[in-house]
Amino acid sequence: MNDERYPGFRDFADARGAALSRAAFLLTGDHHAAEDLVQSALARVLRHWRRIEGGDPEAYVRRVMYNLQMSWWRRRRVPEHLAATPPDRPGTDPYAAAALRLSLDRALALVTPKQRAVLVLRFYEDLTEAQAADLLGCSVGTVKRHAHDGLARLRAVAPHLVDDVRITGGLR
Known part of the structure; x- marks a missing residue:
């Protein structure tokens, strides 16, 4: 260069x-x-x-x-692999943050690619619905739908993440 x-x-x-x-x-x-x-x-x-x-x-x-x-x-459409049981809840050991990240990563792998993109933009990048819609080239309603469906899926496959994220104050 x-x-x-x-x-x-x-x-x-x-x-x-x-x-x-x-x-x-x-x-x-x-x-x-x-x-x-x-x-x-x-x-x-x-x-x-x-x-x-x-x-x-x-x-x-x-x-x-x-x-x-x-x-x-x-x-490359990758087939979904649903776990029979959600990942174990991380304990209070010094590696809890790392365990939370790994658990979140596994859970994010279970949502659709569009839902994952919306969840990352909205809750990790902290963008508004309008900013996420603009970035992805779709409507605000589509962003809301993917966020709603993605969060519902995460709650179903990894309910422990809701408590862990609330306790630690976020994903970062």
């Missing part, structure tokens, strides 16, 4: 890479897929860097990430 041709891109990627990776992991549920997603999104953004660098490049990268992930989901 020629830094003279894309001024500021390397600084942006270094500064926001970790946050983008966290969001990508929540969308994909896999560290390697998250790395691929961030790298693919940044590669696409690089082509348009001069045009977007003056605005909000992070929002642009996130939109590209969500669109890429939705495209990947459409291409």
Whole structure:
């Protein structure tokens, strides 16, 4: 990459890479897929860097990430695997936060890709329904429906998450 041709891109990627990776992991549920997603999104953004660098490049990268992930989901439909019983509730050991994250990741794998995208945008990224709808290119009503259905599914397959998230104060 020629830094003279894309001024500021390397600084942006270094500064926001970790946050983008966290969001990508929540969308994909896999560290390697998250790395691929961030790298693919940044590669696409690089082509348009001069045009977007003056605005909000992070929002642009996130939109590209969500669109890429939705495209990947459409291409490879992975069958759902429902567990007979929800994952065990994490105890009060020092690794409880890690256990909660793993449990949340397993539970998110049980919702549809669209529901997962909406849940990540609304409750991890803390976007409004209108912002999520704009980012996903759908209506606010569609976002509300996917959020409602996704939360209902999470409550059904992993009811312990509701209490754990309430106790810990969130997903982060």
